[in-house]
Amino acid sequence: MAETSRGLMLEEPLIFEQDSPGLCGVDLPEPPLVIDRLGGLERQEAIGLPGLSEPAVVRHYTRLSQKNVGIDSVFYPLGSCTMKHNPRINEKLARLPGLADIHPFQPASTVQGALELIDLTAHWLKTLTGMPAIAMSPAAGAHGEFCGLMTIRAALEDRREKRLRILVPESAHGTNPASAAACGFTVDPIPATARGRVDLAAMKAKLGGDVAGLMLTNPNTCGLFEDEILEIAEAVHQAGGYFYCDGANYNAIVGRVRVADLGVDVMHINLHKTFSTPHGGGGPGAGPTVLSAALAPFAPLPAVVHDDRGFRLVEHAAQSGAKPCGRLKGYHGQFGVFVRALAYMMSMGADGLRQASSDAVLSANYLLAELASELTPSFAGPCMHEALFDDRFLKDTGVTTLDFAKAMIDEGFHPMTMYFPLVVHGALLMEPTETESKDTLDRFIASLRGLARRAKGGAAASFKAAPVHTPRRRLDETAAARTPVLRWRR
Amino acid sequence: MSKTYFTSEHEWIDVEGEIGTVGITDYAQHALGDVVFVELPALGKTVAKGTETAVVESVKAASEVFSPASGEIVATNDAIVSQPGLVNEACESTAWFFKLRLSNPAELNGLMDRPAYEDFVKGLE
Numbered sequence: 001m002a003e004t005s006r007g008l009m010l011e012e013p014l015i016f017e018q019d020s021p022g023l024c025g026v027d028l029p030e031p032p033l034v035i036d037r038l039g040g041l042e043r044q045e046a047i048g049l050p051g052l053s054e055p056a057v058v059r060h061y062t063r064l065s066q067k068n069v070g071i072d073s074v075f076y077p078l079g080s081c082t083m084k085h086n087p088r089i090n091e092k093l094a095r096l097p098g099l100a101d102i103h104p105f106q107p108a109s110t111v112q113g114a115l116e117l118i119d120l121t122a123h124w125l126k127t128l129t130g131m132p133a134i135a136m137s138p139a140a141g142a143h144g145e146f147c148g149l150m151t152i153r154a155a156l157e158d159r160r161e162k163r164l165r166i167l168v169p170e171s172a173h174g175t176n177p178a179s180a181a182a183c184g185f186t187v188d189p190i191p192a193t194a195r196g197r198v199d200l201a202a203m204k205a206k207l208g209g210d211v212a213g214l215m216l217t218n219p220n221t222c223g224l225f226e227d228e229i230l231e232i233a234e235a236v237h238q239a240g241g242y243f244y245c246d247g248a249n250y251n252a253i254v255g256r257v258r259v260a261d262l263g264v265d266v267m268h269i270n271l272h273k274t275f276s277t278p279h280g281g282g283g284p285g286a287g288p289t290v291l292s293a294a295l296a297p298f299a300p301l302p303a304v305v306h307d308d309r310g311f312r313l314v315e316h317a318a319q320s321g322a323k324p325c326g327r328l329k330g331y332h333g334q335f336g337v338f339v340r341a342l343a344y345m346m347s348m349g350a351d352g353l354r355q356a357s358s359d360a361v362l363s364a365n366y367l368l369a370e371l372a373s374e375l376t377p378s379f380a381g382p383c384m385h386e387a388l389f390d391d392r393f394l395k396d397t398g399v400t401t402l403d404f405a406k407a408m409i410d411e412g413f414h415p416m417t418m419y420f421p422l423v424v425h426g427a428l429l430m431e432p433t434e435t436e437s438k439d440t441l442d443r444f445i446a447s448l449r450g451l452a453r454r455a456k457g458g459a460a461a462s463f464k465a466a467p468v469h470t471p472r473r474r475l476d477e478t479a480a481a482r483t484p485v486l487r488w489r490r
Numbered sequence: 491m492s493k494t495y496f497t498s499e500h501e502w503i504d505v506e507g508e509i510g511t512v513g514i515t516d517y518a519q520h521a522l523g524d525v526v527f528v529e530l531p532a533l534g535k536t537v538a539k540g541t542e543t544a545v546v547e548s549v550k551a552a553s554e555v556f557s558p559a560s561g562e563i564v565a566t567n568d569a570i571v572s573q574p575g576l577v578n579e580a581c582e583s584t585a586w587f588f589k590l591r592l593s594n595p596a597e598l599n600g601l602m603d604r605p606a607y608e609d610f611v612k613g614l615e
């Protein structure tokens with residue numbers, strides 16, 4: 001593909017480097033005589049904006065947008081990120097003036113529909129997970145983790161128990177330890193077994209009176225279902241801890257598994273992954289967090305409530321009658337993302353959501369099975385929604401996972417997640433999602449098989465040179481990290 | 491005469507008298523790739539064996555450095571903070587991480603000597 005479509009690789013300087021002093025997109029008349037009331041505080045120097053004509057500005061930003069690679073332009077199998085297609089009906093609805101042009105400070109009586117929409121989104125998320133309560137305000141996945149850990153901490157404080165240790169398996173999401181540390185917990189890692197799952201015996205050995213809880217990602221970052229999850233939940237509860245489930249990989253189990261049935265106390269849901277709202281530079285995320293009855297009283301504010309007078313926001317602890325852990329955000333959450341997620345849920349329906357998770361798992365297993373002949377799967381299948389390979393197939397070729405990923409760019413694909421999870425060597429983690437066609441997957445498979453054969457055939461030099469068909473070649477990531485240039489200077 | 495011990499987490503500790511010098515092994519720096527960031531503990535801090543004491547970050551991953559023994563931090567190697575690349579060049583000599591005044595030298599008995607560590611690393615490949 002890339003061989004036939006690489007014209008017009010336009011070099012684009014920064015807009016400040018295109019400055020023609022004095023040039024302006026509009027030609028305004030001199031202002032009529034005005035009385036200056038700034039009292040000597042007028043700006044003395046030029047503001048420093050570049051001078052450009054309107055067409056030059058339009059071309060600049062259009063060219064930059066063309067350099068952006070995203071789910072709308074290429075297959076984007078980034079593992080643990082669920083880069084699925086964002087249906088345009090979601091966008092259309094989110095732009096309705098009654099939903100887009102409202103303000104959080106408007107009186108509740110004037111935004112009853114918007115509050116009902118938040119309540120309805122909450123209702124379906126609770127229904128899908130089987131959980132009794134939800135906090136809608138977290139703004140993204142890691143914020144949802146933070147929310148969950150804050151409720152756990154509030155619950156422990158309410159119990160007057162000092163428990164400061166959080167267990168985090170090696171197969172969990174990378175943000176989990178950071179969230180726990182940000183909440184003041186110490187992180188205690190649990191090793192993975194040769195099956196890529198939590199080492200149950202090692203986990204049980206670490207349980208004790210100082211353990212606040214366990215953070216598990218299910219399916220985990222090896223793309224595998226933690227099949228001992230019921231036993232894990234029971235052990236954590238018996239030890240007096242709470243069970244956090246990272247819902248980043250929820251796309252694999254929507255409509256098939258009710259999270260409540262797994263013994264989970266709290267789980268965040270990435271609306272921007274599972275429920276098809278834009279992410280990855282494309283807009284804010286949202287991380288609503290479902291809670292068990294044990295943690296529900298500690299949910300953060302505000303909350304939408306419905307009574308005979310209609311919908312309203314509860315903003316203060318005294319009104320709530322509960323023991324909220326605090327507040328995570330200025331307002332009530334990412335409303336525009338709720339609109340998109342609800343549009344997705346309602347257009348898919350229960351059967352459609354179930355079909356989507358099944359298809360996501362099928363796609364990943366197709367990749368796993370079709371690539372097993374040339375690449376090295378880390379664990380025996382079947383997998384869930386993502387397929388994990390390691391770099392054993394590159395052994396003695398001189399090609400690294402990084403080189404392989406760069407060569408994929410030349411093939412016209414966004415690379416998969418690499419070097420994560422850390423439990424396997426030189427990881428290549430691919431998540432195709434349900435929205436890719438079999439044709440796309442077949443093209444991807446053919447490309448990757450070809451690359452693997454080329455690597456084994458001694459073409460290391462061409463891999464080291466990749467990418468070739470990009471505006472910039474291989475960047476010096478080491479220098480960028482060691483001596484970053486963080487500011488443009490004239 | 492100093493004696494060097496190794497951990498299964500790929501740290502080394504070189505012990506002379508009551509002072510132990512700690513760094514990461516060549517296997518560790520090789521696995522990490524180009525090191526771009528190092529965080530060292532505060533002087534005077536008391537650390538327990540096996541606790542996260544320093545952080546080393548490469549273009550591929552961030553990793554903890556666990557203290558191979560308990561004690562008090564008496565020196566840190568600030569050169570590797572300003573020039574993280576030194577860790578790739580000389581991790582088992584001048585690019586040491588920190589020095590400890592050992593509080594329980596008996597802990598060292600559970601660690602590996604060089605031949606045992608080399609066998610351990612061979613088993614990983």
